[in-house]
Amino acid sequence: MAGLLVGRANEIETRTGVRFELSAIAVRDTARPRPPALDPALFTGDAKGLIERPDVDVVVELMGGLDPARDLVELALRAQKPVVTANKVLMAQAGAELAEVASANGVDLLYEAAVAGAIPIIRPLRESLAGEQILRVMGIVNGTTNYILSRMTDDRMDYAEALAEAQALGLAERDPTADVSGDDAAAKAAILAGLAFGSDVLGTTVEREGITGVRALDVAYAARLGYVIKLLAVAELVDGGPDVSVRVHPAMLPADHPLASVRGPFNAVFVEGEAAGELMLYGRGAGGAPTASAVLGDLIDASRNLRSGAHAPAPHRAPTVVRPTEDLRSAFYISLDVQDRSGVLASVAAAFGAHGVSIRVMEQDGLGDEARLVFLTHTAREGDVRATLADLRTIDTVEQVGTVLRVVAPDDAVKVAP
Amino acid sequence: MAGLLVGRANEIETRTGVRFELSAIAVRDTARPRPPALDPALFTGDAKGLIERPDVDVVVELMGGLDPARDLVELALRAQKPVVTANKVLMAQAGAELAEVASANGVDLLYEAAVAGAIPIIRPLRESLAGEQILRVMGIVNGTTNYILSRMTDDRMDYAEALAEAQALGLAERDPTADVSGDDAAAKAAILAGLAFGSDVLGTTVEREGITGVRALDVAYAARLGYVIKLLAVAELVDGGPDVSVRVHPAMLPADHPLASVRGPFNAVFVEGEAAGELMLYGRGAGGAPTASAVLGDLIDASRNLRSGAHAPAPHRAPTVVRPTEDLRSAFYISLDVQDRSGVLASVAAAFGAHGVSIRVMEQDGLGDEARLVFLTHTAREGDVRATLADLRTIDTVEQVGTVLRVVAPDDAVKVAP
Numbered sequence: 001m002a003g004l005l006v007g008r009a010n011e012i013e014t015r016t017g018v019r020f021e022l023s024a025i026a027v028r029d030t031a032r033p034r035p036p037a038l039d040p041a042l043f044t045g046d047a048k049g050l051i052e053r054p055d056v057d058v059v060v061e062l063m064g065g066l067d068p069a070r071d072l073v074e075l076a077l078r079a080q081k082p083v084v085t086a087n088k089v090l091m092a093q094a095g096a097e098l099a100e101v102a103s104a105n106g107v108d109l110l111y112e113a114a115v116a117g118a119i120p121i122i123r124p125l126r127e128s129l130a131g132e133q134i135l136r137v138m139g140i141v142n143g144t145t146n147y148i149l150s151r152m153t154d155d156r157m158d159y160a161e162a163l164a165e166a167q168a169l170g171l172a173e174r175d176p177t178a179d180v181s182g183d184d185a186a187a188k189a190a191i192l193a194g195l196a197f198g199s200d201v202l203g204t205t206v207e208r209e210g211i212t213g214v215r216a217l218d219v220a221y222a223a224r225l226g227y228v229i230k231l232l233a234v235a236e237l238v239d240g241g242p243d244v245s246v247r248v249h250p251a252m253l254p255a256d257h258p259l260a261s262v263r264g265p266f267n268a269v270f271v272e273g274e275a276a277g278e279l280m281l282y283g284r285g286a287g288g289a290p291t292a293s294a295v296l297g298d299l300i301d302a303s304r305n306l307r308s309g310a311h312a313p314a315p316h317r318a319p320t321v322v323r324p325t326e327d328l329r330s331a332f333y334i335s336l337d338v339q340d341r342s343g344v345l346a347s348v349a350a351a352f353g354a355h356g357v358s359i360r361v362m363e364q365d366g367l368g369d370e371a372r373l374v375f376l377t378h379t380a381r382e383g384d385v386r387a388t389l390a391d392l393r394t395i396d397t398v399e400q401v402g403t404v405l406r407v408v409a410p411d412d413a414v415k416v417a418p
Numbered sequence: 419m420a421g422l423l424v425g426r427a428n429e430i431e432t433r434t435g436v437r438f439e440l441s442a443i444a445v446r447d448t449a450r451p452r453p454p455a456l457d458p459a460l461f462t463g464d465a466k467g468l469i470e471r472p473d474v475d476v477v478v479e480l481m482g483g484l485d486p487a488r489d490l491v492e493l494a495l496r497a498q499k500p501v502v503t504a505n506k507v508l509m510a511q512a513g514a515e516l517a518e519v520a521s522a523n524g525v526d527l528l529y530e531a532a533v534a535g536a537i538p539i540i541r542p543l544r545e546s547l548a549g550e551q552i553l554r555v556m557g558i559v560n561g562t563t564n565y566i567l568s569r570m571t572d573d574r575m576d577y578a579e580a581l582a583e584a585q586a587l588g589l590a591e592r593d594p595t596a597d598v599s600g601d602d603a604a605a606k607a608a609i610l611a612g613l614a615f616g617s618d619v620l621g622t623t624v625e626r627e628g629i630t631g632v633r634a635l636d637v638a639y640a641a642r643l644g645y646v647i648k649l650l651a652v653a654e655l656v657d658g659g660p661d662v663s664v665r666v667h668p669a670m671l672p673a674d675h676p677l678a679s680v681r682g683p684f685n686a687v688f689v690e691g692e693a694a695g696e697l698m699l700y701g702r703g704a705g706g707a708p709t710a711s712a713v714l715g716d717l718i719d720a721s722r723n724l725r726s727g728a729h730a731p732a733p734h735r736a737p738t739v740v741r742p743t744e745d746l747r748s749a750f751y752i753s754l755d756v757q758d759r760s761g762v763l764a765s766v767a768a769a770f771g772a773h774g775v776s777i778r779v780m781e782q783d784g785l786g787d788e789a790r791l792v793f794l795t796h797t798a799r800e801g802d803v804r805a806t807l808a809d810l811r812t813i814d815t816v817e818q819v820g821t822v823l824r825v826v827a828p829d830d831a832v833k834v835a836p
Contacts, residue, residue, distance in 0.1 A: 004549075004693065008549075011551075012549050014734075015548070015549075015616075015734045016548050016549065016731070016734065017731070112546060118691070118693070118694035118695060118697065119697060120538070120541075120542035120546035120547070120697070120699075123538075123541060123542065123545060123546050124538035124541065124542060127541060127715060127718075127719055128530060128538035128541050128712070128715040129538070129711070129715055130433070130434050130714075130715050130718040130719070131422075131426070131430050131433075131434065131711070131714035131715055131717070131718050132711050132714070132715070133429075198433075256679075256681075258679070258700060261674075261676070261679045263674075266696075273536070273711060274707075275422065275536070275707040275708065275710055275711035275714075276536035276701065276702070276707070276708050276711040276712070277536060277701060277702040277705075277707065277708050278684075278701060278702065279536065279537060279538070279699075279700065279701035279702075280698070280699075280700040280701065281538075281697075281698075281699055281700070282676060282697065282698040282699070282700065283694065283695065283696060283697035283698065284694070284695040284696065284697075287695075289692075289693040289694070289695065290693065290694050290695050292693055293547070293549070293550050293691060293693035293694035294546070294694070296548075296549035296550070296693075297545065297546040297547055297548050297549055297550070299549070300545075300548040300549050301545055301548070304731055305728070308726075308727075308728040309726075309727070309728070310723070310726040310727070310728035313434070313435070313722055316432070316433045316434065
């Protein structure tokens, strides 16, 4: 980022009329060696002092995490210095209140890089679609999990193998928990809900399921039925609104859905609007250069606004009720490891029937110890499906409830059980 | 559009803080019956008088065409009234000079709806990617031709059959020339070149080829090789810039290219940036509601800016040289209808060889009167390919030079022949 600012300052000035000068870079450890292209005198350990310096006009926050980023960003905004950040945790946990501070002080708080890297998603949602009634935002916003699921789909790898490869390629951390558990996507889902619906949802409260339970067998079965498994961050109106659902989980998407062809480390956000119809924004979700590109776009915007005395419109906030996923209705994919004995299906079917969950397709896979029953249900209330699963776990001949996935239909609209 | 403005005025005010009041609607024919939801007193035949009315703050131009739209838009801008337009011909022919007028008068000229309907493309290119070195913009920006090519690809229709169906569905005009000739896409290519590179290219000067020559056989052959045929509007740097190429033509795209899965009436714009990498913006390219959504987004933006005294940054203009396509290098697909006689291939191959066009794959298709030779070339200069085609047309045993298509490689970069 610093390299881009220094190296391309002339070109950026020609193109945009904004001349950037890098005042200083606050770092945790001033003793660590830094890129030779950057003057060592630029580095300081005093972030607070840097923000307060009178020759600093705009602050870029790339430290990540909530503490001390939150206090520092607030300090900058109160000093009427616009802030550009790539910090998804900060925006997911404190975005609403920081936006208030920014608005009250008449400066910008811009965060295009916090969701889906270089893909323009924040500005389109906030500006291009300002007049649009958004119905649903559904994103592939975590490149690590999408890489793993793509390898499982395209190359029939199992989860452990795909994860190991992603780690070897530097696409997954040594401890991959934040990605594979859905935590990272949950923070982004909260940000998307705020943009699309003005919902003030904390990232930590978003219901989430990760991909660790997805098996090669599930991926193969999905493919056979014309589906692809993707980890989705979803924010949508429930029953036409104003209540919303905000959640993260793997789902079976029809293979011809635009999100289904988003492969490897790419990200995409699919938006359904009442007038605009279906939109998708696609690109590289992570990496130094794409993130720097998004930060630079915001930096130019914030600087132009600072000069003209304008600032980005304050986001509309509406107190919204977030409905728990157990209230939602969806079709489900359910796989069960069972004993290959007569009578198994009868007792399993009885459990479904007892909770009013209707089976659309059933298939037995494997024999003997490897026997598996795979179900696709008709649309059912998630709470009823969970109650069914609890009952299934008590049946002797059911050895394990395997993967459970929501199935996204091409023209899905979320409805709450009556 | 008028319905949306009137019907949703309260909701738009709550969400955006902007209250719209529809002052009047200038129409060509005031006698024509209008929607009952709109007060007949709103309609006037005097567009000029309407623009000059002191209670009119913002002007929306949806009349289309160059005359009288150009004069009216200029009149509004000189009266310091921001203009929102969906007029691609106007922006392709007079966009640069009208942008100057807008900038000199400190007001906005916004035109998100002029390219690719509701898809946010203008604002992302102009703002999100303001600091980005864009390398290439490649769009499927005409829904009619994409529908026809999709039906030819997915359902093995021939061109005439797919066109007739599109006409029956209202997706193609009775006279489809503007779409199938590439004229519509050429105007959009000029606008994209202006946004991406600051090029001042007139839409009428953009080199173009339409889809009327694409045959079912070509589509089938492309599929067999793992390609899909799409009509592309392209604006790209040549040899790293500053010269550009701006053009419209059908092309063979690898089936796993993100643009390849854009089907039916959908549009998409694929952007390659130096730091941002590959981006794609996808959605509905036409239709009343998507267009209205884009106009409304611009209208909210222009109104907020009017109130704050700011305006969208003047687009950066750079005098750019547009290189003729004959200077460019690409791989080509060429099909020839030939007589099934010995010696044909030898004379054809000699013609290729004489111009230094090297053949990568050759295949004979059909027998006797139906005999066809299909070639994929290595990368060649387009001028040399044209010279080859001219020679081929003089060979007795070559009955007809059939379809000629550029082949887009996944990692294509345009280079000029040395």
